Amino acid sequence: MFGTDDKDIDDAEDSSVVFAVRASWFVNITLLIIKGYCYHVSQSKSVLAALADSVVDLISQLILAAGDYYAATPNADYPLGRARIEALGVLACAGVMIVASIEVIQGIIYGKYYTML
Numbered sequence: 001m002f003g004t005d006d007k008d009i010d011d012a013e014d015s016s017v018v019f020a021v022r023a024s025w026f027v028n029i030t031l032l033i034i035k036g037y038c039y040h041v042s043q044s045k046s047v048l049a050a051l052a053d054s055v056v057d058l059i060s061q062l063i064l065a066a067g068d069y070y071a072a073t074p075n076a077d078y079p080l081g082r083a084r085i086e087a088l089g090v091l092a093c094a095g096v097m098i099v100a101s102i103e104v105i106q107g108i109i110y111g112k113y114y115t116m117l
Contacts, residue, residue, distance in 0.1 A: 021065075028058050045111065049104050056100045060093040 035051040038044075067089030071082050 008107060011045055025061065032058060045108060048107075052100050052104055059096050061068065063089050063092050063096070 032051070032054040035047060035054050037048045038050050064086075067086045071085050073082075075082065
């Protein structure tokens with residue numbers, strides 16, 4: 001419509017998505033390094049929690065990227081595709097987030113308990 005081809009629109013959207021994904025990786029890794037340095041300097045529990053959050057974000061991003069890659073890769077064993085693997089990636093991310101949250105809460109409780117003794 002109006003002289004543009006649907007393929008041109010798809011290419012523009014693909015390039016903007018690729019840029020956004022790469023920028024997200026760069027920002028998340030940069031934040032991880034900065035938070036790691038801040039924790040090393042301050043030894044603050046709140047900075048440690050933020051660092052754990054950044055680690056979880058990167059692990060989740062890695063799991064989702066792997067799921068997206070495998071879902072998009074054709075395989076003769078799965079002629080209808082592997083679209084359901086993305087849902088498994090989301091469940092894996094939820095598991096990682098739960099484990100990280102439990103570890104942070106457990107660290108806070110044990111830290112408070114042992115400082116009271």
